[in-house]
Amino acid sequence: AQSVTQPDIHITVSEGASLELRCNYSYGATPYLFWYVQSPGQGLQLLLKYFSGDTLVQGIKGFEAEFKRSQSSFNLRKPSVHWSDAAEYFCAVGGRGGATNKLIFGTGTLLAVQP
Amino acid sequence: NAGVMQNPRHLVRRRGQEARLRCSPMKGHSHVYWYRQLPEEGLKFMVYLQKENIIDESGMPKERFSAEFPKEGPSILRIQQVVRGDSAAYFCASSRQGAGTEAFFGQGTRLTVV
Numbered sequence: 528a529q530s531v532t533q534p535d536i537h538i539t540v541s542e543g544a545s546l547e548l549r550c551n552y553s554y555g556a557t558p559y560l561f562w563y564v565q566s567p568g569q570g571l572q573l574l575l576k577y578f579s580g581d582t583l584v585q586g587i588k589g590f591e592a593e594f595k596r597s598q599s600s601f602n603l604r605k606p607s608v609h610w611s612d613a614a615e616y617f618c619a620v621g622g623r624g625g626a627t628n629k630l631i632f633g634t635g636t637l638l639a640v641q642p
Numbered sequence: 643n644a645g646v647m648q649n650p651r652h653l654v655r656r657r658g659q660e661a662r663l664r665c666s667p668m669k670g671h672s673h674v675y676w677y678r679q680l681p682e683e684g685l686k687f688m689v690y691l692q693k694e695n696i697i698d699e700s701g702m703p704k705e706r707f708s709a710e711f712p713k714e715g716p717s718i719l720r721i722q723q724v725v726r727g728d729s730a731a732y733f734c735a736s737s738r739q740g741a742g743t744e745a746f747f748g749q750g751t752r753l754t755v756v
Contacts, residue, residue, distance in 0.1 A: 531684075563747075570646075570733060570749040571685075617684055629675065629698060630745075632684035 550618030667736030
């Protein structure tokens with residue numbers, strides 16, 4: 528079955544520290560891959576996406592993610608976290624045929640940033 | 643260029659009433675997706691529509707829920723005879739095409755059933 532796993536429900540990091548949020552997926556073929564961020568009471572904002580090509584993708588707000596086919600992973604990273612990065616982060620996959628945006632989401636990782 | 647507009651942002655309904663959630667896609671977008679987010683969970687796909695057509699409703703509950711995207715006007719997600727378990731945030735997303743293009747999300751409608 529198709530699924531997305533985000534093993535970390537909550538993560539707390541200090542401001543200025545590096546960040547890595549994990550995402551593993553189970554899918555029949557290589558899907559499209561996405562990371563979204565959701566601030567409290569808000570909608571989802573796309574941070575970055577992988578469709579094809581270079582497996583290291585750059586996104587907005589200084590985020591990057593690396594697609595590793597052998598590990599079925601698409602981990603999100605940021606070298607130095609800012610207090611404004613505190614939010615919930617969702618990894619998602621979409622199919623290459625038909626509707627890309629019929630997305631399967633992980634359950635999210637809630638990021639807290641300590642001063 | 644306005645983003646995806648959802649209204650109302652908050653909706654309170656008593657058990658047994660009907661809830662109508664509206665979604666106006668971004669200009670030039672003809673593909674609309676509805677997702678539901680239950681507390682402590684990620685978003686779950688409900689339905690995918692193009693203008694006047696339901697393309698995929700595999701995530702829709704079999705009863706009480708329906709969706710439309712008419713030729714003119716917003717997409718509507720309709721929940722009849724709401725129950726407490728329908729309380730959730732409902733998000734709409736739109737895209738220019740179905741495959742290979744980015745979807746943009748609205749800010750959601752938070753439905754509370756009392």
